[in-house]
Amino acid sequence: MSKRGRLARGVAVVGGGLTKLGLFKDRNCKDFFAEAFIEMVDSVDKGFDPKELDAIYIGNYSNDFFVNQAHWGPIIADLLGHVPKPVTRTEAACASSALAFREGVLAIASGLYDIVLVGGFEQMSKRTTEEVAEGLAMAASPYEVAAGFTFPGVFATMATAYFSRYGVDREILFNVTIKSHNNAPFNPKAQFPMTILDFMNARIERCRKKGEPVPEWKDEKDFLRDPIPNPPVAWPMHLFDCCPISDGAACLLLVAEEIAKRFTDDPIYLAGMGQGSSYSFHAKKDLTSYEATRYAAKEAYEMSGLTPKDIQFSEVHDCFSIAEIVHIEDLGFFKPGEGWKGVAEGLTKLDGPIPINTSGGLKTKGHPVGATGVAQLYEVWVQLRNKAGKRQVPKQNLRIGAAHNFGGTGGTCTFTILERR
Amino acid sequence: MEDRPFNDTSYERFLNEKKIMGSKCNHCGALSLPPRPICISCLGREMNWVQFKGNGKLIAFTSIAVAPPCMMKEGFNRENPYVVGVVELDEGVKAVARIVGMDAKRPDQIKVGTPLKAEFLEKMEGSQIKTSLAFKGPF
Numbered sequence: 001m002s003k004r005g006r007l008a009r010g011v012a013v014v015g016g017g018l019t020k021l022g023l024f025k026d027r028n029c030k031d032f033f034a035e036a037f038i039e040m041v042d043s044v045d046k047g048f049d050p051k052e053l054d055a056i057y058i059g060n061y062s063n064d065f066f067v068n069q070a071h072w073g074p075i076i077a078d079l080l081g082h083v084p085k086p087v088t089r090t091e092a093a094c095a096s097s098a099l100a101f102r103e104g105v106l107a108i109a110s111g112l113y114d115i116v117l118v119g120g121f122e123q124m125s126k127r128t129t130e131e132v133a134e135g136l137a138m139a140a141s142p143y144e145v146a147a148g149f150t151f152p153g154v155f156a157t158m159a160t161a162y163f164s165r166y167g168v169d170r171e172i173l174f175n176v177t178i179k180s181h182n183n184a185p186f187n188p189k190a191q192f193p194m195t196i197l198d199f200m201n202a203r204i205e206r207c208r209k210k211g212e213p214v215p216e217w218k219d220e221k222d223f224l225r226d227p228i229p230n231p232p233v234a235w236p237m238h239l240f241d242c243c244p245i246s247d248g249a250a251c252l253l254l255v256a257e258e259i260a261k262r263f264t265d266d267p268i269y270l271a272g273m274g275q276g277s278s279y280s281f282h283a284k285k286d287l288t289s290y291e292a293t294r295y296a297a298k299e300a301y302e303m304s305g306l307t308p309k310d311i312q313f314s315e316v317h318d319c320f321s322i323a324e325i326v327h328i329e330d331l332g333f334f335k336p337g338e339g340w341k342g343v344a345e346g347l348t349k350l351d352g353p354i355p356i357n358t359s360g361g362l363k364t365k366g367h368p369v370g371a372t373g374v375a376q377l378y379e380v381w382v383q384l385r386n387k388a389g390k391r392q393v394p395k396q397n398l399r400i401g402a403a404h405n406f407g408g409t410g411g412t413c414t415f416t417i418l419e420r421r
Numbered sequence: 422m423e424d425r426p427f428n429d430t431s432y433e434r435f436l437n438e439k440k441i442m443g444s445k446c447n448h449c450g451a452l453s454l455p456p457r458p459i460c461i462s463c464l465g466r467e468m469n470w471v472q473f474k475g476n477g478k479l480i481a482f483t484s485i486a487v488a489p490p491c492m493m494k495e496g497f498n499r500e501n502p503y504v505v506g507v508v509e510l511d512e513g514v515k516a517v518a519r520i521v522g523m524d525a526k527r528p529d530q531i532k533v534g535t536p537l538k539a540e541f542l543e544k545m546e547g548s549q550i551k552t553s554l555a556f557k558g559p560f
């Protein structure tokens with residue numbers, strides 16, 4: 001029998017929950033997951049009895065390191081009264097919960113289960129910034145770590161390859177940061193619900209109060225050029241090119257397509273999904289592209305019968321500003337070398353032809369790594385149900401959205417397309 | 422030498438002997454650095470050792486200001502950043518490594534394409550000397 005590349009039966013998303021993201025040292029992952037779970041249960045239009053859950057899949061990168069506790073599956077089963085039914089943890093660095101989503105889909109598509117909870121969580125606030133950096137570096141390639149690379153350093157290195165190849169400089173990154181921050185104030189779950197102008201004004205206000213010289217910036221780009229508020233982390237990645245350290249949790253309720261209408265009149269269906277892997281720098285042919293993203297996208301487009309032109313908006317994994325530019329090229333929204341132009345021309349803004357990171361992206365929303373994959377799909381689900389409030393994509397007949405999740409330094413990537421029928 | 426397995430441990434042992442050793446696939450001729458037991462071009466499993474000369478050029482880099490704990494121990498920090506990068510060797514393979522001899526405080530002056538030569542950096546790990554591959558330029 002030949003490979004089909006398709007699911008044996010359809011899967012729908014009928015509920016979702018996401019915590020406010022940020023730093024919450026006095027709470028833990030059980031608190032976060034309970035909050036997301038309760039929002040999810042309450043979001044199911046026609047109601048949902050958690051006793052009906054067949055299985056749970058949860059993504060978590062490294063609570064083992066961040067809070068010295070491993071084996072989170074049964075902790076979540078205990079929390080939700082799900083015992084003795086199965087719970088499985090998935091790990092793929094920052095793509096951990098996209099794999100939980102994928103496992104949930106496959107379990108339903110295979111016919112094994114009908115109703116599955118997928119989610120993810122991470123608590124990063126209990127460690128110092130240096131420790132978190134060390135914990136994240138565990139997900140880079142061993143050769144990169146041995147040479148002294150950090151996570152921001154890997155993306156910074158890719159940025160210099162991009163700059164040199166396409167004859168651009170650091171200025172192209174400012175457009176990504178400004179665009180993402182313009183979406184942030186409209187996301188009540190965002191860790192930094194502020195525009196760059198808000199940051200500038202806050203800094204001016206602070207200087208006034210302290211009686212210090214008040215800085216003057218011509219505009220947002222002028223502010224981002226200033227190394228005082230925007231110091232280098234790993235040149236050319238500066239502070240405002242990097243996503244923050246965050247805590248939080250997200251979950252979605254997946255059910256078999258044939259029973260979806262039992263839960264809501266407005267289910268959002270899985271149209272296609274893909275997953276790929278990449279080499280890191282030592283064996284990579286093209287330093288300005290990820291084979292994992294390209295492979296995942298190809299799988300998802302083939303499964304759905306859709307093309308990049310059909311995607312009306314997308315969350316992409318903007319852990320660093322340069323990453324967003326490379327991803328929108330790898331996903332086929334822009335040609336190689338033209339992603340930066342698309343961002344500069346405003347094509348990826350909320351009201352542009354291909355809005356990217358309507359949630360504000362990881363940069364502003366926050367990036368609790370194990371929660372991120374499902375948190376991105378939560379945004380797509382909210383947008384497709386026209387419930388995104390002031391950050392709602394202003395398009396008639398919004399039908400198809402996607403999310404791209406990226407683990408480590410690109411070792412694991414997923415691309416998932418959802419549709420409203 | 423021929424008895425050593427084609428893996429990371431052998432690579433590190435060779436570095437301690439100041440040699441940059443990789444593998445060459447007997448079947449398709451593809452080169453790998455560090456050496457590999459399985460060729461990623463043709464999936465062949467018969468390898469030969471090959472020594473790299475250590476000449477190459479910088480193809481991407483960064484200057485790291487927020488250093489990980491292991492580099493902070495060596496004295497690197499926001500005031501004293503260091504450069505790491507990707508080097509393409511003349512033989513065609515890539516290496517990720519520390520880049521020395523360039524001003525880490527002026528990364529905007531560092532040019533992709535700069536010719537580099539291999540350097541062996543030694544540091545103590547416990548009671549043992551560990552050698553790592555670095556590159557120095559411009560040459």
